[in-house]
Amino acid sequence: MEPKQFMLFCLNFSGMVYVNGGSFLKAYVIYQTCAFIIFGTSLILFAYFEPKPLIAKLQTLHFLIALSQIFCKFLSIALNQRETVDILDNLEKLSKEAFTDQKNAEILKRANKSSTKLPKIFMYVFCGYYPLRTINLLIRYLVFKSPQKFVEASWIPPFLASNYLTGLIYQVATCLCTGFTNAAYTGLIIFLTIQLSGQIQILRRAMEDGYPIKECVVLHQKLLRLFFRINRLLNALMLAEYILSSLYSCISTFLILKSLSSGGKGVANNAYVLVLVLLRVFLICYCGNIIQTQGEKLHSSAYFGEWYRKSLPEKKSVQLMMSLTMVQPFKYNYRRILTVDMALFLKSIHTTYSYLTMLLSFADHK
Numbered sequence: 001m002e003p004k005q006f007m008l009f010c011l012n013f014s015g016m017v018y019v020n021g022g023s024f025l026k027a028y029v030i031y032q033t034c035a036f037i038i039f040g041t042s043l044i045l046f047a048y049f050e051p052k053p054l055i056a057k058l059q060t061l062h063f064l065i066a067l068s069q070i071f072c073k074f075l076s077i078a079l080n081q082r083e084t085v086d087i088l089d090n091l092e093k094l095s096k097e098a099f100t101d102q103k104n105a106e107i108l109k110r111a112n113k114s115s116t117k118l119p120k121i122f123m124y125v126f127c128g129y130y131p132l133r134t135i136n137l138l139i140r141y142l143v144f145k146s147p148q149k150f151v152e153a154s155w156i157p158p159f160l161a162s163n164y165l166t167g168l169i170y171q172v173a174t175c176l177c178t179g180f181t182n183a184a185y186t187g188l189i190i191f192l193t194i195q196l197s198g199q200i201q202i203l204r205r206a207m208e209d210g211y212p213i214k215e216c217v218v219l220h221q222k223l224l225r226l227f228f229r230i231n232r233l234l235n236a237l238m239l240a241e242y243i244l245s246s247l248y249s250c251i252s253t254f255l256i257l258k259s260l261s262s263g264g265k266g267v268a269n270n271a272y273v274l275v276l277v278l279l280r281v282f283l284i285c286y287c288g289n290i291i292q293t294q295g296e297k298l299h300s301s302a303y304f305g306e307w308y309r310k311s312l313p314e315k316k317s318v319q320l321m322m323s324l325t326m327v328q329p330f331k332y333n334y335r336r337i338l339t340v341d342m343a344l345f346l347k348s349i350h351t352t353y354s355y356l357t358m359l360l361s362f363a364d365h366k
Contacts, residue, residue, distance in 0.1 A: 004092045006116045007191050011084070014184035015177065032177045036071050039174040042156065043067065055258060062251045069244045070178045073185045080233055084188075087233065090226050091195045094219075103209075104202045111198025118194065119187030122283065126183035126276060130176050133269065137168055152359050154354060161338055185237070186280055190203035192230050194288035197222055199295040200330065204301040211345070217317045220298075227272040227291075227330055238284060239334040245281045246348050249274060257360075279346055288332040288340035295330030 011017035015032030018025045043064050077084055095108055141164050162168045200223060206216050252274040259267045302321050332340035 003094075003112045003115050003191070003195065004088045007088060007119070009190065010119065010184045010187050011077070011081075014074075014180040016074055016181065016184060017081040017084060019081050020173050032074070032180070035174045035177040036074065038069070039178070040064070040067050040071070042174065055255070058251050058255060062248065062255065065244050065248045065251070067178065069240060069248070070181050072240050074177075074181045076233075076237055077185065077188070083229070083233060087192070087226065089227055091192070091199075094222065094226070095195075095197055103205055107136050107198055107201050111194055111201075115191045115194040116196075119190045122279075123183040125279070126186060127179050129272065130172060130179045130274060132272075134168065134172050136269075141165070141168075155253050174201060181237065182276075182280065184278070186283055189284055189287050192234075193290055196223070196227060196230065196330075197290050200291075200298055204294075204298050206303040207298075213317045217304045220321055224330075231332055235296065235332065235334045238288075238332060239338055240339050241281060241284060242338070242340075242344060242348055245277055246351040248277050249348075249352040250359060252277065253273050253352070254359050268308065278349075282345055285340055285345035285348075288344070289342050291330045291332060292339075292341055298330070 008017065012025060018029050043060055046060055066116045095112075156167050156170055160170045199219075202218060203219050203223065204217070252270050255270045256267055258276065259270060304320060334340075338344070
């Protein structure tokens with residue numbers, strides 16, 4: 001499967017993109033949207049009607065933060081699906097128009113292979129949570145004889161909750177969409193980063209090997225325009241990821257500590273969720289680092305190329321390109337206020353620790 005077709009399949013599977021899709025795909029998108037609404041409503045009803053000790057409140061808040069974060073991704077990509085598909089089309093077009101020599105063909109081959117293989121691996125990781133959790137709950141019910149009533153930190157209709165299996169099926173049917181959306185969103189960021197990084201490497205190679213300056217400048221302008229479109233599509237989501245993931249990680253860690261102090265029940269589930277959240281933030285920040293590094297290397301390639309042997313107009317073109325690489329660097333950022341890189345990941349860990357310290361102090365006081 002070609003890289004673009006692979007990514008479109010993943011987005012279709014998550015229900016975020018249905019451009020040129022048939023009736024089944026549109027019905028599937030409606031199901032995904034309804035599942036988000038039902039799950040969110042169930043959480044709110046649980047928080048309102050059920051008894052609320054601190055742990056139950058935090059568990060519900062835990063789910064609400066995750067759902068808000070994931071639904072924002074789903075809604076943002078779904079509302080901008082034509083822009084998303086057009087970006088994928090432009091990346092594919094750039095790959096076909098790239099400088100056609102053996103070195104660049106190898107760069108494209110590696111980029112295409114990585115941009116399908118890596119997202120696939122991480123999508124299995126993110127999608128695997130709910131199947132594994134469902135299997136775990138079924139084993140507990142069938143082998144260890146769990147209570148007949150299904151209990152979860154969300155409201156379940158009484159006629160379903162009275163039976164363990166029907167409650168479990170309801171919970172899986174309303175929650176499964178969150179795993180698909182998380183997986184497809186993370187896969188999309190990895191895919192776009194690897195493809196764009198490959199194109200920047202080709203431009204660097206062209207500058208270093210003395211390709212016509214005019215063609216290099218044109219390719220650089222195309223890449224800049226494409227990068228700005230990608231950044232506009234993802235920057236608000238990355239900001240929400242940074243803010244909400246710190247809260248989510250804090251509550252997950254707190255629940256793990258409380259579970260350890262009360263016999264260890266629920267530790268494995270909360271630990272797995274915590275690892276997934278941290279992994280997702282790490283991947284997004286690492287993708288930001290990759291693009292930023294490639295942009296810095298592009299500036300060096302432009303500077304150390306043999307531009308001094310070119311004509312005066314070509315020298316001016318190189319000067320303009322070098323200025324653009326400084327003024328408009330390749331950096332995932334939110335309105336140039338928040339830059340997405342590994343420093344942001346460390347800042348997220350520090351923020352999580354601060355929230356956790358405050359929450360532990362509050363719990364001890366209570």
